[in-house]
Amino acid sequence: MKRTFKRGVVAALALGAVSVGALLNSGAAFAQQTIKVGWTIPAEESKYWMMKRPQEFTSLGKTYNIEWVQFQGTAPMTQALAAGALDCATQSPLALAQGVVGGNLKAYVVAQHVFEKPGSFSVYWAVKDDSPIKTIADLKGKTLSINTLGSGIYGPMAILLKQAGLDASKDIKLVEVGFALSEEALRSGRVDSAVMNQPFAARMEAKGGTRKLFSLSQQQEGIVHILEACRADFVDKNPDLAKAYVRDLTSGMQKALANRDETLKVVNEVMKAPIPVLETYLLKENDFARDPGAAPNFDAIQKMLDVYVETGMLPKKVDVSAWKNPSVVAPIK
Known part of the structure; x- marks a missing residue:
């Protein structure tokens, strides 16, 4: 009986150890669920908060x-x-559409970072104060900078030039200049008109000697510059994990807007830009707009995609409704 009792105790202890081990392993496996997320600079404050203030x-x-x-x-x-190397990432509407059309990418738009609205900052092309260029039509035969050839801002720009009687592919010369170097390219005379984005626009405006020629808002209100997209297969296989990520993105946007002083510190830690420089524009009227719940504006995105088809940047129409998963989209609380 003693041996039988001992064997029973040992078996019970062993079973208990296995059960505890299984629980620990399952808990560890759950805690170790990792999302691979792509990011860039600037204007991703919700992500920057998640990076620098995860607690x-x-x-x-x-x-x-x-x-x-x-x-x-x-x-x-x-x-x-x-390629499946990322689960979620920052995207422009054009880049995502090109991936869908040409790369067989299937993705959902789950959140939005920045966009334009009346009164907010709008990407614009500047000229020097003493430039003879006064209107868009005056750009014929001139050299303009663009951040990347084929970037998402080309479509609205081409439409505006077309409305002024110019063909963007024939009547102007486009040269690729990163946003950080746009001001220098303009002041040195390498380009006649330079594209400006924040924070570089605020820096240039503070120095004076330049003026705005035209902005993208003249072509369309509500332009969405960057959004958050996740692979459809990732979301479909891991809906709870995807929701947790979007919930934190929603919270990150709310924190960024609610505590500007802390956001300045967070962005400084990520971008290494001095706080006095960030102070001149970040989350002010001369900055991009941000939806308080990071909610994507699918109607505005659809209008942008239609512009890209019109200007030949996309070979066929893309229906943005295929990018929406109603159960995994900001805001999620």
Whole structure:
């Protein structure tokens, strides 16, 4: 009986150890769920908060983790999404559409970072104060900068030139100049008109000697510059994980807008831009607009995609409704 009792105790202890081990392993496996997320600079404050203040979020670091991967633009992230190397990433509407049309990428738009609205900052082309260029029509035969040839801002620009009687492919010369170098290119005379984005526009305006020629808002109100997209197969296979991520993105946007002083510090830590420079524009009227819940504006995105078809940047119409998963889209609380 003693031997039988001992064997029973040993078996019970062994079973208990296995059960505890299984629970620990399953808990560890859940805690180790990791999302690979692509990001870039600038204007992703919700992500910057998640990177630099993870303790402020409900699920991040508790039920899932993020492997942050930095890129220099949205197009490389589109390729990484299509290859399955990323689960979610910052995208421009054009880059995502090109991935869908040409790369067989299937993705959902789950959140939005920045857009334009009346009164907010709008990407614009500047000229020097003493330039003879007064209207868009005066750009004929001139050299303009663009951040990347084929970037999403080309479509609205081409439409505006067309309305002024110019063909963007024939009547002007476009040269590729990064936003950070646009001001220098303009002041040195390398280009006649330079495209400006924040924070570089604020820096240039503070120095004086330049003026705005035209902005993208003249072509369309509500232009969406960057959004957040996740691979459809990732979301479909991991709906709870995807929801946790979008919930934290929603919270990140709310934190960024509610605590500007802390956001200045967070952005400084990420971008290494001095706080006095960030102070001149970040989350002010001369900055891009942000939806308080990071909600995507699908109607505005559709209008942009139609412009890209019109200007030949997309070979066929793309229906944005295929990019929406109603159960996994900001805001999620």
